[in-house]
Amino acid sequence: MARHKTTSAAGMTRRERYDAQQRRRSLIVAASSTAIVLLAIVLLVPMAPGWEKVQKSFFNGAVLAKSFPKLLDAFLINVMIFAWSAPAIAVLGLLIALARDATAPALFPLRIFGAAFTDIFRGVPVILTVYLIGFGIPGLGLPRPWNSPYIWGSLALILTYSAYVAEIFRSGIDSVHHSQRAAALSLGLSDRQVMRDVVLPQAIRNVVPSQMNMLIALQKDVSLLSFIGPVEIFRQAGVFKSLLANFTPYVGAAIIFLAVTIPATRYADHLLARQRKERR
Amino acid sequence: MAKLELRGVVKRFGDVTVCNGVDLDIEAGQMVCLIGASGGGKSTLLRCINLLEPIEDGEIRLDGEDISVPGLDPQGVRARIGMVFQNYNLFPHMTALENVMLAPRRVHRTPRDQLRPAVETLFRRFGLAERMHNYPDQLSGGQQQRVAIVRALAMRPEVMLFDEITSALDPQLVGEVLDVLLQLKQEGMTMVLATHEMGFAREAADKVCFLKAGRIVEQGPPEQLFGTPEHPETQAFLARALK
Ligand SMILES: Nc1ncnc2c1ncn2[C@@H]1O[C@H](COP(=O)(O)OP(=O)(O)OP(=O)(O)O)[C@@H](O)[C@H]1O
Ligand SMILES: [Mg+2]
Numbered sequence: 001m002a003r004h005k006t007t008s009a010a011g012m013t014r015r016e017r018y019d020a021q022q023r024r025r026s027l028i029v030a031a032s033s034t035a036i037v038l039l040a041i042v043l044l045v046p047m048a049p050g051w052e053k054v055q056k057s058f059f060n061g062a063v064l065a066k067s068f069p070k071l072l073d074a075f076l077i078n079v080m081i082f083a084w085s086a087p088a089i090a091v092l093g094l095l096i097a098l099a100r101d102a103t104a105p106a107l108f109p110l111r112i113f114g115a116a117f118t119d120i121f122r123g124v125p126v127i128l129t130v131y132l133i134g135f136g137i138p139g140l141g142l143p144r145p146w147n148s149p150y151i152w153g154s155l156a157l158i159l160t161y162s163a164y165v166a167e168i169f170r171s172g173i174d175s176v177h178h179s180q181r182a183a184a185l186s187l188g189l190s191d192r193q194v195m196r197d198v199v200l201p202q203a204i205r206n207v208v209p210s211q212m213n214m215l216i217a218l219q220k221d222v223s224l225l226s227f228i229g230p231v232e233i234f235r236q237a238g239v240f241k242s243l244l245a246n247f248t249p250y251v252g253a254a255i256i257f258l259a260v261t262i263p264a265t266r267y268a269d270h271l272l273a274r275q276r277k278e279r280r
Numbered sequence: 281m282a283k284l285e286l287r288g289v290v291k292r293f294g295d296v297t298v299c300n301g302v303d304l305d306i307e308a309g310q311m312v313c314l315i316g317a318s319g320g321g322k323s324t325l326l327r328c329i330n331l332l333e334p335i336e337d338g339e340i341r342l343d344g345e346d347i348s349v350p351g352l353d354p355q356g357v358r359a360r361i362g363m364v365f366q367n368y369n370l371f372p373h374m375t376a377l378e379n380v381m382l383a384p385r386r387v388h389r390t391p392r393d394q395l396r397p398a399v400e401t402l403f404r405r406f407g408l409a410e411r412m413h414n415y416p417d418q419l420s421g422g423q424q425q426r427v428a429i430v431r432a433l434a435m436r437p438e439v440m441l442f443d444e445i446t447s448a449l450d451p452q453l454v455g456e457v458l459d460v461l462l463q464l465k466q467e468g469m470t471m472v473l474a475t476h477e478m479g480f481a482r483e484a485a486d487k488v489c490f491l492k493a494g495r496i497v498e499q500g501p502p503e504q505l506f507g508t509p510e511h512p513e514t515q516a517f518l519a520r521a522l523k
Contacts, residue, residue, distance in 0.1 A: 179367060182327075182332055182365070183365060184383075185354075186363040186365075186432075187358065187359070187383035187387070187435060188355050188358040188435060189382075189386055189387060197371075197382055197386065202371075205373065
């Protein structure tokens with residue numbers, strides 16, 4: 001072994017040792033520059049003239065401690081609304097995508113409907129859809145559980161997000177190379193079978209990272225339902241704000257959101273990076 | 281009556297005529313090779329035979345039955361005619377075994393366990409027994425192409441079409457795929473190949489057709505076409521190809 005004496009006792013080649021050294025060096029540089037920036041913020045920000053007031057009304061430890069458990073409880077409502085909306089969005093989004101790409105002449109109305117659906121719900125701000133559906137439909141005077149803002153608010157989110165999700169699915173279907181379709185057809189599979197067994201599985205896999213990002217956006221937009229009634233986390237923070245005359249509960253709510261969305265975003269980015277590497 | 285008969289086949293893409301009146305008879309058990317410069321229309325002709333492209337004029341007959349009638353359901357025909365492509369086109373989200381079983385399961389509605397023995401025999405026959413449970417990206421090009429051939433064979437086709445199936449392979453892997461073709465020939469499979477492998481065409485084909493600009497310029501047994509080509513265009517092409 002080690003014919004050219006480039007292998008050290010630790011079993012590392014010359015190249016590996018060099019790379020390890022480089023990695024260590026860049027790690028040290030990155031760590032120290034980050035420390036300097038953080039230190040500057042910690043030292044300089046409190047020197048700003050309004051800092052004390054800001055600290056009292058936004059970063060009040062006592063208020064945070066008092067409101068945090070209730071905020072967490074309220075966040076469960078967000079999670080609940082998210083949990084039943086997300087699967088509905090996935091299913092409806094996929095159906096709309098398939099409807100828009102349907103070629104059979106009998107399905108032409110479906111295509112038109114799909115196109116109109118995506119145009120309308122992507123064209124209207126989410127909050128407007130939430131208002132119109134969330135106030136409008138219960139306004140018809142429906143009997144008890146059917147006038148719940150949870151139902152109609154969720155529906156508004158489902159409709160809006162399905163429109164976006166459908167477009168992402170369509171781009172995924174487009175991204176499957178046409179030679180895959182030709183190969184499947186040449187085996188005698190029908191158009192439907194080709195879509196279900198060959199195109200869709202690849203299309204869905206290709207768009208997982210993008211759909212993850214939609215889920216993250218949805219998780220945040222659940223808060224819009226607070227405007228039509230449900231006391232979810234944003235509304236709960238507002239209640240505390242009025243009660244305690246302090247903005248810290250909003251910061252608490254933000255912390256809870258970030259605890260969920262940052263790992264999710266990191267994970268989506270990780271998936272995307274991996275996919276990019278595989279493509280190369 | 282030949283197994284497969286092409287009569288005046290015309291294929292156009294917009295204003296471009298890619299097949300310009302092709303007449304060709306392929307007898308049962310024959311291996312017919314299509315040769316010719318790039319863009320001559322070899323791939324398109326194969327795709328037309330498999331009804332992946334509709335033809336504008338002419339007839340394609342399988343066992344005497346016109347399969348090119350507009351409006352005919354292509355699925356039944358495609359199930360009888362297998363096709364293998366230059367870039368393998370295996371389904372990347374399925375193992376080799378799943379790739380092979382998909383079409384028989386869906387088209388013939390044969391359950392998995394019933395398919396399994398015959399499919400395993402196919403894998404073994406082409407030296408792929410160890411590779412059944414691998415995904416396409418875990419296989420070499422030659423292995424992928426052999427899986428693609430097995431996938432087409434699993435439908436028990438009567439005719440096989442091969443479109444330059446060795447062109448994407450490293451030279452040392454070409455042999456293993458050509459061996460498969462010889463094996464099929466021995467078993468009496470009817471085959472049409474588009475190929476740039478002149479040596480192979482000369483040795484193995486029953487009939488060679490030289491295509492140029494969508495026409496069969498000259499066709500005949502390999503000794504004749506390679507040995508004493510009559511048409512000046514064939515001579516020119518062979519002079520270049522065999523150089
Ligand atoms: N879908 C298409 N639309 C338009 N033109 C096409 C299409 N497919 C093929 N062609 C054209 O038809 C001609 C013949 O192409 P074809 O792929 O059949 O040639 P080939 O003989 O197989 O060539 P090669 O040896 O490079 O594979 C080419 O000029 C090509 O540009
Ligand atoms: Mg070709």
